Amino acid sequence: MDKKIRIYSTPTCPYCIRAKQYLKDNNIAFEDIDVSSNEQAGEEMIEKSGQMGVPVLDIDGQIIVGFDKARIARILGLSG
Amino acid sequence: MYDLIIIGAGPAGITASVYAARKRMNILVIAGDIGGQAAWSGDIENYTGYQFVTGPDLAAKFEEHMRRYRIEVKESEFAREVKRSGNIVTVKSDKGEYQARSAIIASGKRSRELNVPGEKEFKNKGLTYCATCDGPLFSGKDVAVIGGGNSALDAALQLINIASKVYIVNTAAGLTGDEVMQEKIRNAGNVSIFNKTSVTGIFGEKMVSSLEIASQGQSRRLAVQGIFVEIGLIPNSECASGVEKNERGEIKVNSRNETSVEGIFAAGDVTDVPEKQIIIAAGEGAKAALSAFRYLAQHNF
DSSP: OOOOEEEEEOTTOHHHHHHHHHHHHTTOOOEEEETTTOHHHHHHHHHHHSSOOSOEEEETTEEEESOOHHHHHHHHTOOO | OEEEEEEEESHHHHHHHHHHHHTTOOEEEEEEEESGGGGGOOEEOOBTTBSSEEHHHHHHHHHHHHHTSOOEEEETOOEEEEEEETTEEEEEESSOEEEEEEEEEOOOEEEOOOOOTTTTTTBTTTEESOHHHHGGGGTTSEEEEEOOSHHHHHHHHHHHTTSSEEEEEOSSSSOOSOHHHHHHHHHOTTEEEEOSOEEEEEEESSSEEEEEEEETTEEEEEEOSEEEEOOOEEEOOTTOTTSOBOTTSOBOOOTTOBOSSTTEEEOGGGBOOSSOOHHHHHHHHHHHHHHHHHHHHHSOO
16 A cells, blocks of 8 residues: 655755655655745644654654655665 | 775765776775765855756765666765774674775764754754755744854855844854855844854753853853754764874875775875865775775785
């Protein structure tokens, strides 16, 4: 079953770019939420992750702070 | 047993890996992240061949180039110790132990920390070392930039358009960054500068709510929600414990990128080579790989 993935990001953050590229390379659909232009989404991200660094990934309610490739791969069942 | 272990995958490490792969050396790359500081750079306009490229784009090109060769890369892995005994170099990381006939240390630099109470607790909870990444989250808030050099002023200039109020806290008698940037800062209506002032503590509950600063024995608190630390860089040279370094902790290398230990080479920002630039780090990486190749050819280990 496809998992619902949201990425909270800013356009200028290198690890946000890398995280999104990683998902694209693996043909995984995600919703990109730009917290620099959406203050409410920024609050939501801080609420969910308890911190203010981007990116934050929400994979079916599992919160990952930063581009933690190994953990993302594990949750999504990717080979790395 | 590898021919060569490369520590770091910034411009120096990646270029070294490409050169070594093209010499058909059997190599391993151990890197905390790919792209190094280049991946964190904003706009780059001085890398030959690219009149304009962003840091993340250039880093992606570097990585693509490295991946073209079948190079074994251990990502998110940090080298803790590089040691030579007999003719073998042993690299211990946080995840394993590897052996090679030679090594190149290209582990770059990282942000210097303040070392004040509250810094660790509030990292990413209002305190950040990357204004480019996290700046946009502080829209309409009051923030402080710590430092007075180019990177501090660069951060402050990004923040004056986002935050409501920007404090600059600087230990020197005045700002030291480029005059062009200083002028923009002076002309901004929402900046206050505290010179000869140091940070003594960071406070808050879940997130940062204030900063304690001290000047000439006088302490005061600034109510801020964001703190951007931009007080320079330190070399990631701790793993090279047996290798000679300068007073800044940079690994000493000669013009062939040899360190004081035979078989261990170093390249890029972690070394004492003057000028820290992407193009220089890349060139140094190439030199180091060719030196390592020559070294292995001369010694029949």
